Amino acid sequence: xxxxxxxxxxxxxxxxxxxxxxxxxxxxxxxxxxxxxxxxxxxxxxxxxxxxxxxxxxxxxxxxxxxxxxxxxxxxxxxxxxxxxxxxxxxxxxxxxxxxxxxxxxxxxxxxxxxxxxxxxxxxxxxxxxxxxxxxxxxxxxxxxxxxxxxxxxxxxxxxxxxxxxxxxxxxxxxxxxxx
Numbered sequence: 001x002x003x004x005x006x007x008x009x010x011x012x013x014x015x016x017x018x019x020x021x022x023x024x025x026x027x028x029x030x031x032x033x034x035x036x037x038x039x040x041x042x043x044x045x046x047x048x049x050x051x052x053x054x055x056x057x058x059x060x061x062x063x064x065x066x067x068x069x070x071x072x073x074x075x076x077x078x079x080x081x082x083x084x085x086x087x088x089x090x091x092x093x094x095x096x097x098x099x100x101x102x103x104x105x106x107x108x109x110x111x112x113x114x115x116x117x118x119x120x121x122x123x124x125x126x127x128x129x130x131x132x133x134x135x136x137x138x139x140x141x142x143x144x145x146x147x148x149x150x151x152x153x154x155x156x157x158x159x160x161x162x163x164x165x166x167x168x169x170x171x172x173x174x175x176x177x178x179x180x
Contacts, residue, residue, distance in 0.1 A: 034060040034179040035148050054153045055086055056146065060178040061093045064156070067177030071170040072097050080160035080170060081105045084146075085112040087153050100160050107159025110136055111143030111167070116155030119145050123168055142167025144175050 035054050056064075064084060072078040081104035084093040091112075094105065114122050114137040122143035125131050132139055141164030146154040156174050158167040 035153065053088070054148045054151075056084065056092060056154055056178065063177045063179075064093060064174045065095050067174045068095050068158070068170065069097065071173035074173075075161070075166050075170060078161045078166060078170065079104070080158050080167065081108045082171070082174065083108040083112040083157045085109070085116055085155045085157070087116055089113070092154070097160075104160035107138060107140070107142070108157040110138035110157065111140065111159060111171075112155035112157030113143075114138055114155070115143035115145045115157060116152050119147065119152035121145070121168065122157075123164070140164045140167075142171055144168065144171045146175060146178065 034057060061084065064082070068080075068082045072080050079097055079100040081094065081096040081100045083091055083105070085091050091109070094108075096104065111122050114125065114131070117137070118125060118131065121141070122139050123141035125139040126141075128139065131137050142159055142161075143155055143157045145152040146156060156171045158171040158174070161167045161170070
């Protein structure tokens with residue numbers, strides 16, 4: 001594969017992911033606007049280049065942003081950061097409330113990663129010594145997976161509250177707002 005094909009594919013993939021074209025809207029019946037399917041092309045080699053990938057819609061991300069602000073306020077004006085990471089590891093959204101500390105981003109990112117990678121809330125993984133040893137994971141409460149038909153498609157990570165249970169309550173409020 002030449003660099004021209006690679007760069008062309010990267011531009012097309014970025015455009016598709018942004019929703020500009022090539023996005024077929026399919027979603028579960030319960031959440032018609034929360035999930036889209038991105039279909040891959042043939043890569044110029046006569047066969048499918050990728051399988052369909054379920055990702056959150058831009059409108060779901062907007063709802064997530066609004067829910068974070070409302071929930072952080074409702075839980076005592078928490079100074080938190082939220083990261084939503086897709087199954088591919090791509091960060092789709094970062095929201096930081098006022099005065100959230102610089103450490104909150106890394107905490108939220110690691111919780112989102114852990115939730116999507118293992119398909120469980122990070123609080124449920126706290127006793128797993130093996131997962132604790134994997135670089136990039138964080139098993140403190142505050143990460144929840146976003147699932148589509150039982151499969152994790154994204155992770156929501158919230159970090160910065162003085163108690164991880166508050167981070168997780170906020171993450172669950174965000175999950176409810178996007179409809180999963």
